[in-house]
Amino acid sequence: MTTQAQAKPLDERIQKRIDAALYAGGLPSAQKTRNFLNGTWLGEPLHVVLKDVPIGAWTMAMFFDACDSIDGSRQFAFAADVSIGIGLLGAAGAAATGLVDWSDVDPPARRMGLLHGVLNVGATALFATSLALRRNRARKSGRILAALGYAVMTYSAHLGGKMVYKHRVGVDRTDGLALPENFTAVLSASELADDQPTRVMHREVPILLVRHRGRLCAMVETCSHFSGPLSEGRLVDGSIECPYHASRFSLEDGRVINGPAVHRQPCLETRIRDGKIEVRKPPLNPTHREEPRAA
Numbered sequence: 583m584t585t586q587a588q589a590k591p592l593d594e595r596i597q598k599r600i601d602a603a604l605y606a607g608g609l610p611s612a613q614k615t616r617n618f619l620n621g622t623w624l625g626e627p628l629h630v631v632l633k634d635v636p637i638g639a640w641t642m643a644m645f646f647d648a649c650d651s652i653d654g655s656r657q658f659a660f661a662a663d664v665s666i667g668i669g670l671l672g673a674a675g676a677a678a679t680g681l682v683d684w685s686d687v688d689p690p691a692r693r694m695g696l697l698h699g700v701l702n703v704g705a706t707a708l709f710a711t712s713l714a715l716r717r718n719r720a721r722k723s724g725r726i727l728a729a730l731g732y733a734v735m736t737y738s739a740h741l742g743g744k745m746v747y748k749h750r751v752g753v754d755r756t757d758g759l760a761l762p763e764n765f766t767a768v769l770s771a772s773e774l775a776d777d778q779p780t781r782v783m784h785r786e787v788p789i790l791l792v793r794h795r796g797r798l799c800a801m802v803e804t805c806s807h808f809s810g811p812l813s814e815g816r817l818v819d820g821s822i823e824c825p826y827h828a829s830r831f832s833l834e835d836g837r838v839i840n841g842p843a844v845h846r847q848p849c850l851e852t853r854i855r856d857g858k859i860e861v862r863k864p865p866l867n868p869t870h871r872e873e874p875r876a877a
């Protein structure tokens with residue numbers, strides 16, 4: 583008989599197991615490691631930075647291999663071997679960061695991400711075998727395997743690009759939203775209960791309002807990671823936790839406290855006028871701020 587768990591797609595089952603393993607039963611150090619690998623400290627996905635190491639190094643290895651096959655010089659052979667070694671080190675970092683990122687990727691990019699990862703493991707194995715063959719004086723076979731690995735890596739990089747440009751994985755989902763330039767009323771102050779995350783609309787843009795510990799906070803309501811509805815999240819120690827993948831954003835300034843989100847959640851200025859809550863995008867030049875009037 584087919585159980586409910588077995589009926590789930592393979593990519594989802596693998597992802598859930600990896601996700602559970604990476605959280606290690608909720609250990610604080612596991613969350614810190616995840617934050618580091620996601621790149622919350624960098625403000626960009628760390629994977630995007632590290633993936634350039636194997637791509638660049640292995641491209642150089644192809645170049646040096648071509649020179650070596652034409653010229654037969656030992657320097658070119660040595661340079662190719664070093665490039666492959668550097669690429670292998672970079673691939674280890676790219677694999678670790680990519681795995682952590684993928685554990686929080688939603689469909690339709692999830693399956694593509696799995697294929698991307700499997701292909702990258704294959705390309706890495708081919709380059710590692712190529713290096714071993716070179717050290718065993720089988721340079722010609724090593725060059726063939728490296729070329730094969732490069733072809734696999736190139737196709738995988740194409741999939742990685744598709745994940746970003748087509749499915750917007752790793753892209754700041756709040757970027758480009760039209761926030762009010764001037765103070766705009768969005769809700770009656772009496773309608774906002776304490777500690778109750780509330781969604782209001784400014785034209786097409788959902789805004790989160792929270793009155794917490796006597797302070798009124800406003801930020802973009804859709805999560806910068808995968809557009810999760812923050813108004814359905816929970817308040818934790820002065821932050822809002824996304825209901826989708828548990829990213830946490832400070833209510834004070836929108837900074838990321840826990841990933842997988844890496845992009846700060848845009849905050850808005852607030853004030854109360856004539857019993858209404860008004861919000862606006864913080865001015866770029868603070869010296870031109872509108873003077874607040876007494877409430």
Ligand code: FES
Nearest residue numbers: 805808810824827
């Ligand atoms: S949508 Fe993923 S953490 Fe919010």
